[in-house]
Amino acid sequence: MNTRIINHDEAVKDLMAERYLLGELNAVEREAYELHLFSCDACFEQVKVGTEFVTHLRHIGTDDPQPPVPGFMGRLMANVRQPLPVTMFGLLLMVGGFSVHQNLEISYLKEPRVEVRSTLTGIAHGSSDVKSITVPRNSALSLNVDYTPRGEFISYRAQVLSSSGKVLHTVVFPETQVGTTASIAFPADALRPGQYSMVVFGRRSDGTQEEVGRGVFELQFTGN
Amino acid sequence: MDFYTFDDEYLRRLGSSDPATEAHFVAYFSERLRITLRARGIDSHTIEDVRQETFCRVLVAVRAGNVNNSGGFGAYVYSVCKHVLSESRRDNVRYQHDPLDSTDVPDDHLGLEELMQRQENGKHVRAILAALPERDRHLLQARFFEDRDNDEVCGDFGVDRDYLRVLIHRALHKFGELYKKRIN
Numbered sequence: 001m002n003t004r005i006i007n008h009d010e011a012v013k014d015l016m017a018e019r020y021l022l023g024e025l026n027a028v029e030r031e032a033y034e035l036h037l038f039s040c041d042a043c044f045e046q047v048k049v050g051t052e053f054v055t056h057l058r059h060i061g062t063d064d065p066q067p068p069v070p071g072f073m074g075r076l077m078a079n080v081r082q083p084l085p086v087t088m089f090g091l092l093l094m095v096g097g098f099s100v101h102q103n104l105e106i107s108y109l110k111e112p113r114v115e116v117r118s119t120l121t122g123i124a125h126g127s128s129d130v131k132s133i134t135v136p137r138n139s140a141l142s143l144n145v146d147y148t149p150r151g152e153f154i155s156y157r158a159q160v161l162s163s164s165g166k167v168l169h170t171v172v173f174p175e176t177q178v179g180t181t182a183s184i185a186f187p188a189d190a191l192r193p194g195q196y197s198m199v200v201f202g203r204r205s206d207g208t209q210e211e212v213g214r215g216v217f218e219l220q221f222t223g224n
Numbered sequence: 225m226d227f228y229t230f231d232d233e234y235l236r237r238l239g240s241s242d243p244a245t246e247a248h249f250v251a252y253f254s255e256r257l258r259i260t261l262r263a264r265g266i267d268s269h270t271i272e273d274v275r276q277e278t279f280c281r282v283l284v285a286v287r288a289g290n291v292n293n294s295g296g297f298g299a300y301v302y303s304v305c306k307h308v309l310s311e312s313r314r315d316n317v318r319y320q321h322d323p324l325d326s327t328d329v330p331d332d333h334l335g336l337e338e339l340m341q342r343q344e345n346g347k348h349v350r351a352i353l354a355a356l357p358e359r360d361r362h363l364l365q366a367r368f369f370e371d372r373d374n375d376e377v378c379g380d381f382g383v384d385r386d387y388l389r390v391l392i393h394r395a396l397h398k399f400g401e402l403y404k405k406r407i408n
Contacts, residue, residue, distance in 0.1 A: 018392045020263065022367070022374055024385070031306075034260045039230075039298035044256060046400070050392075051259050052342075053399045056349040057368040154265040204265075208373060 004032035008040050017046040021054055119144040120198055120215035130195065131217040135188045142185040145198055147213045149180060153202030158184055161197040193220050230297040239286045250279065253301050274312055278305045348402040352395055360391055
């Protein structure tokens with residue numbers, strides 16, 4: 001195919017860097033723009049910076065960033081509304097209580113725990129069997145997930161869904177993942193007793209994704 | 225005159241294996257190859273293979289005197305890369321690429337300074353997100369963290385494609401200023 005020639009002014013006017021980063025360019029436009037990047041330092045710098053930005057965006061996730069620190073007047077007005085000694089004592093109690101709770105949680109999480117492994121068989125073929133999993137509440141649950149890789153997919157992720165279809169957890173497979181089985185581990189008590197689905201998705205380079213396997217399991221704790 | 229302008233003198237030095245010119249050639253085009261190939265979803269191992277093969281072919285051609293249009297040298301390197309990539313895909317059609325979830329491909333050559341710079345950039349991105357209205361922040365997170373389709377995200381947030389492009393444009397502009405300030 002004959003590659004279109006793009007000049008710098010056209011690239012800037014048409015927001016081509018932004019469209020490139022958003023994956024909006026069709027094949028002809030993408031080739032023309034990439035050709036341009038190999039000779040236009042200004043546009044390449046823009047894409048380089050944009051790639052860095054998008055890379056960080058992909059990892060920041062749903063953590064809400066810290067709200068902007070209020071200005072001097074904001075802080076002054078907030079303090080004026082509360083009697084200072086009562087506020088400080090209340091804060092002290094809260095911090096103390098939270099600290100104790102946090103230390104207990106950290107100690108609990110650091111404790112070694114029995115790992116129970118379970119394979120959701122037939123997930124790559126969409127088996128409708130419900131795997132019954134009964135584990136101690138304080139154990140670690142490791143689920144082996146089979147999936148069928150396909151050449152059109154560039155990455156895979158697994159999601160744990162509740163019985164109502166709500167996404168509870170998402171695990172992205174690392175790029176070092178090889179083979180057709182992934183192990184996903186989490187504290188058993190991260191879920192309540194009940195029925196869940198584990199779904200594996202393959203993602204294409206154009207951003208679309210497709211389910212490549214699903215399995216269902218019923219979680220119960222021993223001693224319930 | 226820029227010592228590294230792609231002109232006949234540059235090609236002559238490259239063809240003569242001048243170390244400084246070769247180093248510039250590798251550094252200049254490595255960045256471009258990595259970013260454009262990552263954007264196509266190519267895995268890191270294939271990127272490295274394509275990069276090396278591209279450089280090998282270009283250098284052989286330059287040394288043989290077969291590259292005549294110095295002004296179009298960038299375009300020539302790009303076209304060689306495309307050929308190498310299509311050959312690589314034909315050869316590897318039986319094999320499964322390693323999963324690549326994002327353009328953030330681990331770079332074995334990152335030094336401490338680069339790692340620190342990357343951390344700093346992360347802070348800048350968070351600060352830029354924090355300054356955005358909540359809807360815009362969630363829009364960017366939906367598109368890039370959740371990796372959702374452009375149309376789906378725009379539909380869910382009630383905006384059009386132009387809005388999304390301009391939002392990215394403004395965020396990139398702010399990030400670019402912070403990025404360049406740090407570099408300088």
